[in-house]
Amino acid sequence: MAAGDAVSSTLNPPPQSHPYSHHAGQAERQGQRLRTVRSHKQNLLAQGMHGWELMEAMTTMSLEHRESMSRARHRCQSCWFDDMNCICHRIQELHARNRHILSSSSSSTSSSQLNYVVHVKLLLLMHPKEYLCAGNSAKLLRMLLPEQEHSNVTVQYYIFGKVDDVDKLAQEMMIDKSNTMILWPDKDALTVSQFLERQQHRRQQQSTGICFERDNSHSTINICNPTTTLIRAVVLNGTYTQARNMHTSLRKHLNPSTPLPVLVQLRPMNRSVFHRAHKNYGHAHQSQQQLQQQRQQCTADDDEKHVVVAHRVSTAEACGQLLLELGASSHILHSIIEGVIINNEALGRQDTLPKAQDG
Numbered sequence: 001m002a003a004g005d006a007v008s009s010t011l012n013p014p015p016q017s018h019p020y021s022h023h024a025g026q027a028e029r030q031g032q033r034l035r036t037v038r039s040h041k042q043n044l045l046a047q048g049m050h051g052w053e054l055m056e057a058m059t060t061m062s063l064e065h066r067e068s069m070s071r072a073r074h075r076c077q078s079c080w081f082d083d084m085n086c087i088c089h090r091i092q093e094l095h096a097r098n099r100h101i102l103s104s105s106s107s108s109t110s111s112s113q114l115n116y117v118v119h120v121k122l123l124l125l126m127h128p129k130e131y132l133c134a135g136n137s138a139k140l141l142r143m144l145l146p147e148q149e150h151s152n153v154t155v156q157y158y159i160f161g162k163v164d165d166v167d168k169l170a171q172e173m174m175i176d177k178s179n180t181m182i183l184w185p186d187k188d189a190l191t192v193s194q195f196l197e198r199q200q201h202r203r204q205q206q207s208t209g210i211c212f213e214r215d216n217s218h219s220t221i222n223i224c225n226p227t228t229t230l231i232r233a234v235v236l237n238g239t240y241t242q243a244r245n246m247h248t249s250l251r252k253h254l255n256p257s258t259p260l261p262v263l264v265q266l267r268p269m270n271r272s273v274f275h276r277a278h279k280n281y282g283h284a285h286q287s288q289q290q291l292q293q294q295r296q297q298c299t300a301d302d303d304e305k306h307v308v309v310a311h312r313v314s315t316a317e318a319c320g321q322l323l324l325e326l327g328a329s330s331h332i333l334h335s336i337i338e339g340v341i342i343n344n345e346a347l348g349r350q351d352t353l354p355k356a357q358d359g
Helices: 003-011 021-046 051-072 088-105 139-144 165-173 192-205 240-253 288-299 315-325 330-349
Strands: 119-126 153-159 180-183 210-214 219-223 230-237 262-265
Touching (some): 021 051, 088 330, 139 153, 139 315, 139 330, 153 165, 165 230, 165 240, 230 240, 230 315, 315 330
Parallel strands (some): 119 153, 119 230, 180 230, 180 262
Antiparallel strands (some): 210 219
């Protein structure tokens, strides 16, 4: 290189991308998005939309944007991770392994330990900020409890604020309110045992074993054994503050003269493994020894043991605990806990995440 060229290159270095150009572009896109949202809201207000209807319209717009961004980022539509960190194969392996354990144990374990005392329908009301967030645990339930295999347990998702979802949930809740619970740690909430005792007392007062089951499209009456009553459990999927707000909104939105189903609280025996219950993802991982100790503890009768209150319990863990207290095999809870740990590990590998704030 000639001396003149060296001086020229020093005085006129090749153009480089500005270190803040990416952030500037991101800020511009966010600004454009905000302007679009405000314009849409003004149009809806001009049409006379307000209150709950306006909230649902705006939330649905936000959810559609999330779905669009998720597809653009090539996120898995089942586990909500990007392609490189997809955990579906690991969850499928976990499910297959635990299915084998349940099958092989059935010959040596009594049916009361392996089978559900009741049929359970989990009605999950998800906060919109949790939708499509990789850190969410509730998404694991449908993967670990596929309806075609767990005929005694079904999982139905609703998103708070999505047009008509809360109304659909309300309709489902009121089909058989006496056999429906809302999972919420209120000071006056029943324990699961107290809820089941009430159910048993009610069945004893009934002279028949007829149970009424209806979906949103038509009505059917099924003759069923009184011990296989369908119990619906509404589970609020969000931070404590978000869940409390959803619970309050349910009460306000529904007919005030129609009381909500009974509140039920859990009695968790183990500390949560969920990543948000700890300072960081790494501390949320449990060793196999700890997990084994947890398994041994779960198999004991919780009525005979000291109850350890978890500091924070994810939605998936809460549902597993509920199923356990309703009579499900402890293997179901263990499978859910292992699934949460797998999700934690994937979060530790993934550099960028949509902001997720609840379980």
